[in-house]
Amino acid sequence: MSYSTQMNAAQKGTVTPQMKQVLAQEKISESELLQKVAVGRIVIPANRNHENLSAKGVGAGLTTKINVNLGVSEDCCNIDMELEKVRKAIALKADAIMDLSTFGGTRDFRRRVVEISPVMIGTVPVYDAVASYGKDVSRITVDDFFNTVLMHAEDGVDFMTIHAGLNRVAVERIRQSPRLTHVVSRGGSILLDWMESNNRENPFYEYFDRLIEICRDFDVTISLGDALRPGCLNDATDAPQIQELIVLGELTKRAWESQVQVIIEGPGHVPLNEVVSNMQIQKKLCHGAPFYVLGPIVTDVAPGYDHITSAIGGAIAAANGADFLCYVTPAEHLRLPDLQDMKDGIIAARIAAHAADIAKAIPGAMDWDNAMSTARKDLDWQKMIELAMDPEKAKAYRESSKPIDQDVCTMCGDLCAVKRSRRILEGR
Amino acid sequence: MSYSTQMNAAQKGTVTPQMKQVLAQEKISESELLQKVAVGRIVIPANRNHENLSAKGVGAGLTTKINVNLGVSEDCCNIDMELEKVRKAIALKADAIMDLSTFGGTRDFRRRVVEISPVMIGTVPVYDAVASYGKDVSRITVDDFFNTVLMHAEDGVDFMTIHAGLNRVAVERIRQSPRLTHVVSRGGSILLDWMESNNRENPFYEYFDRLIEICRDFDVTISLGDALRPGCLNDATDAPQIQELIVLGELTKRAWESQVQVIIEGPGHVPLNEVVSNMQIQKKLCHGAPFYVLGPIVTDVAPGYDHITSAIGGAIAAANGADFLCYVTPAEHLRLPDLQDMKDGIIAARIAAHAADIAKAIPGAMDWDNAMSTARKDLDWQKMIELAMDPEKAKAYRESSKPIDQDVCTMCGDLCAVKRSRRILEGR
Numbered sequence: 006m007s008y009s010t011q012m013n014a015a016q017k018g019t020v021t022p023q024m025k026q027v028l029a030q031e032k033i034s035e036s037e038l039l040q041k042v043a044v045g046r047i048v049i050p051a052n053r054n055h056e057n058l059s060a061k062g063v064g065a066g067l068t069t070k071i072n073v074n075l076g077v078s079e080d081c082c083n084i085d086m087e088l089e090k091v092r093k094a095i096a097l098k099a100d101a102i103m104d105l106s107t108f109g110g111t112r113d114f115r116r117r118v119v120e121i122s123p124v125m126i127g128t129v130p131v132y133d134a135v136a137s138y139g140k141d142v143s144r145i146t147v148d149d150f151f152n153t154v155l156m157h158a159e160d161g162v163d164f165m166t167i168h169a170g171l172n173r174v175a176v177e178r179i180r181q182s183p184r185l186t187h188v189v190s191r192g193g194s195i196l197l198d199w200m201e202s203n204n205r206e207n208p209f210y211e212y213f214d215r216l217i218e219i220c221r222d223f224d225v226t227i228s229l230g231d232a233l234r235p236g237c238l239n240d241a242t243d244a245p246q247i248q249e250l251i252v253l254g255e256l257t258k259r260a261w262e263s264q265v266q267v268i269i270e271g272p273g274h275v276p277l278n279e280v281v282s283n284m285q286i287q288k289k290l291c292h293g294a295p296f297y298v299l300g301p302i303v304t305d306v307a308p309g310y311d312h313i314t315s316a317i318g319g320a321i322a323a324a325n326g327a328d329f330l331c332y333v334t335p336a337e338h339l340r341l342p343d344l345q346d347m348k349d350g351i352i353a354a355r356i357a358a359h360a361a362d363i364a365k366a367i368p369g370a371m372d373w374d375n376a377m378s379t380a381r382k383d384l385d386w387q388k389m390i391e392l393a394m395d396p397e398k399a400k401a402y403r404e405s406s407k408p409i410d411q412d413v414c415t416m417c418g419d420l421c422a423v424k425r426s427r428r429i430l431e432g433r
Numbered sequence: 434m435s436y437s438t439q440m441n442a443a444q445k446g447t448v449t450p451q452m453k454q455v456l457a458q459e460k461i462s463e464s465e466l467l468q469k470v471a472v473g474r475i476v477i478p479a480n481r482n483h484e485n486l487s488a489k490g491v492g493a494g495l496t497t498k499i500n501v502n503l504g505v506s507e508d509c510c511n512i513d514m515e516l517e518k519v520r521k522a523i524a525l526k527a528d529a530i531m532d533l534s535t536f537g538g539t540r541d542f543r544r545r546v547v548e549i550s551p552v553m554i555g556t557v558p559v560y561d562a563v564a565s566y567g568k569d570v571s572r573i574t575v576d577d578f579f580n581t582v583l584m585h586a587e588d589g590v591d592f593m594t595i596h597a598g599l600n601r602v603a604v605e606r607i608r609q610s611p612r613l614t615h616v617v618s619r620g621g622s623i624l625l626d627w628m629e630s631n632n633r634e635n636p637f638y639e640y641f642d643r644l645i646e647i648c649r650d651f652d653v654t655i656s657l658g659d660a661l662r663p664g665c666l667n668d669a670t671d672a673p674q675i676q677e678l679i680v681l682g683e684l685t686k687r688a689w690e691s692q693v694q695v696i697i698e699g700p701g702h703v704p705l706n707e708v709v710s711n712m713q714i715q716k717k718l719c720h721g722a723p724f725y726v727l728g729p730i731v732t733d734v735a736p737g738y739d740h741i742t743s744a745i746g747g748a749i750a751a752a753n754g755a756d757f758l759c760y761v762t763p764a765e766h767l768r769l770p771d772l773q774d775m776k777d778g779i780i781a782a783r784i785a786a787h788a789a790d791i792a793k794a795i796p797g798a799m800d801w802d803n804a805m806s807t808a809r810k811d812l813d814w815q816k817m818i819e820l821a822m823d824p825e826k827a828k829a830y831r832e833s834s835k836p837i838d839q840d841v842c843t844m845c846g847d848l849c850a851v852k853r854s855r856r857i858l859e860g861r
Contacts, residue, residue: 078846080836132848189850193850307821309821309830313744314784338842339842378665398737415506416766425625
């Protein structure tokens with residue numbers, strides 16, 4: 006190939022097959038896509054080894070994408086159930102899947118996930134380094150870490166979370182901070198453990214060029230992890246979080262110098278009134294790189310309903326600059342999600358993403374809503390169910406409670422305002 | 434009594450028993466409460482005949498309140514289930530219940546609801562006028578309408594939705610508008626039907642003073658209904674909606690001249706990026722009167738999940754001026770809600786209200802979140818469950834999936850970041 010990464014291709018003016026897939030899905034011109042991929046405002050995570058990938062773009066001017074987390078862990082080591090989740094997540098229109106496996110034959114599982122997924126696949130290699138080497142965290146070597154990254158790249162992973170911004174300056178900030186919850190990032194806490202045990206710098210920070218090289222070779226998009234994201238509302242937008250974000254902005258530029266694509270990861274737990282400023286400061290400090298947020302959830306008090314707390318935060322975030330939403334399920338803070346939790350999480354994230362796409366005026370985003378509204382005025386129940394984000398649930402609700410007058414629903418019955426006003430104003 | 438309404442008492446500097454109840458719940462000073470009730474920025478809906486009411490305030494500087502709709506209808510005429518809903522709604526901490534019954538012995542049911550409810554009760558008398566008189570809408574008389582209002586007032590209803598802003602000018606606007614859905618307010622469509630059939634002005638607009646008189650006598654708070662609220666995103670913030678809002682602002686001033694308390698009702702379906710302007714324009718046009726919104730839902734395409742679409746809109750609305758959220762359940766647009774739907778709707782609305790209370794800096798609002806965050810860092814599962822908005826659901830999740838290490842949960846298992854970072858940073 007005459008280019009290393011999608012970013013490199015864009016800089017040369019080359020329209021890749023992956024760009025053509027993006028152009029077929031999004032209302033963006035070829036020249037705008039090329040320009041934005043070239044400067045890093047749009048990424049197209051597409052590992053050279055992910056053969057059946059149907060590539061998607063993430064970034065400015067595109068529809069908001071959503072990610073689903075799953076994976077095998079010691080407490081929940083049912084591989085078949087996790088593969089079933091992969092299939093179901095794809096059917097429910099997830100744009101990306103992160104395999105967060107931490108137990109068992111992680112490589113076999115990961116390869117299987119890549120093989121069956123047309124959606125982009127992400128991983129967090131440090132989890133796997135802990136799982137695969139079976140060593141105490143402090144004894145994992147720098148080579149172990151990078152060999153894990155290389156292995157994931159070879160396996161076709163499209164984007165990897167790397168907590169490279171957690172350097173010793175950031176650790177000092179977290180030590181001094183009056184946080185209620187310290188470090189709630191798993192990858193971050195593992196690296197913190199390693200750094201403190203060995204009294205060394207974060208290897209992904211110290212040897213960032215080694216990471217860049219692997220990622221360029223396979224066109225892996227680096228998803229710069231936020232090890233110091235807030236774990237509660239009280240800790241949001243504090244010095245450790247912003248300190249790390251400054252470093253992520255610096256690393257972004259270094260990756261771009263080698264044409265490696267970058268996503269920035271963000272919070273987490275954020276009060277509703279701080280969500281917009283979090284989006285602005287990320288876009289500024291990270292030079293317009295796409296922003297991938299986990300939530301943010303806007304209250305800490307609703308375990309069992311964090312798909313809702315995160316849909317609120319995610320919608321506001323995506324309307325104000327976030328490009329990629331990591332789903333949160335009702336099981337968050339309580340247990341690993343089951344299939345139903347996953348479904349609830351996906352739908353909530355899709356609602357947030359779609360509401361934001363309308364708000365940020367993505368061309369055509371409201372066409373779907375207008376089609377639904379027309380079906381509503383027409384009292385066309387079949388059409389309403391077909392158009393519903395979850396036709397299965399809409400149908401089940403409708404069928405569980407049949408009205409006397411089949412035109413309407415039992416909500417208002419014969420007092421249906423739609424039917425009455427249509428009769429009066431349109432004579433039908 | 435030496436005062437007619439709470440507003441009248443506040444203007445005289447009289448602290449009523451109901452104000453004392455409000456002061457006991459909210460972090461607001463007596464003088465601020467008096468001042469805000471006096472000018473209508475806070476209402477305390479408290480019908481003189483609602484004997485066991487524990488009064489709450491709705492408005493500026495107070496926590497956001499939530500309302501639950503229920504009632505008996507022809508399609509779902511199970512009185513016992515609706516009374517069970519009343520009890521459950523109270524247990525789930527709803528602040529208000531609207532009885533929207535449209536079938537059967539509505540008066541008996543209404544009196545029973547008032548009798549068993551310490552929370553404020555609202556109704557929409559035009560529904561009941563249609564239900565109780567058993568006449569074709571066009572043949573209901575002006576006296577019928579007002580006699581229904583009087584009957585509800587006598588029965589102890591604390592606030593009533595009255596669509597008095599739908600005058601003939603507003604109807605002209607709706608006739609001329611290119612809306613996708615015309616009139617989606619039940620009460621609005623009934624009055625529209627009546628006005629068009631009889632070629633007359635809306636009786637609640639024409640004889641607004643008659644309404645004021647009844648409401649003053651019983652201290653019923655008028656909840657000025659938005660007959661022309663948008664029924665889809667496409668129709669939001671359009672001329673008919675704003676035309677009606679202008680009239681509601683004028684009627685607000687007339688009610689205040691007689692010391693009658695007023696709430697303004699609002700949308701509905703609104704794109705996320707128009708929610709804030711909707712709050713601002715209401716506060717401006719209606720002179721700071723409390724704002725009561727139904728949702729707003731921020732996409733039309735998710736029937737079955739409108740508790741989520743409305744939690745997004747409701748949180749943003751309440752953070753920007755809305756004082757009172759009407760819950761929306763997953764059954765919205767599909768059927769009457771059952772008990773589970775009601776619970777889901779209440780929790781979603783409470784999440785939105787609480788997230789907004791934090792955002793608008795209601796004193797002490799974040800204490801609850803901080804207590805939860807502390808329990809999280811302490812890995813104190815019993816405390817986390819106690820503090821959860823829905824302890825029952827949190828407990829069920831926790832117990833369904835026990836980790837090998839009882840300190841943590843199966844989400845991260847032995848990779849628990851909280852446990853690891855606490856060990857490293859605190860040595861425990």
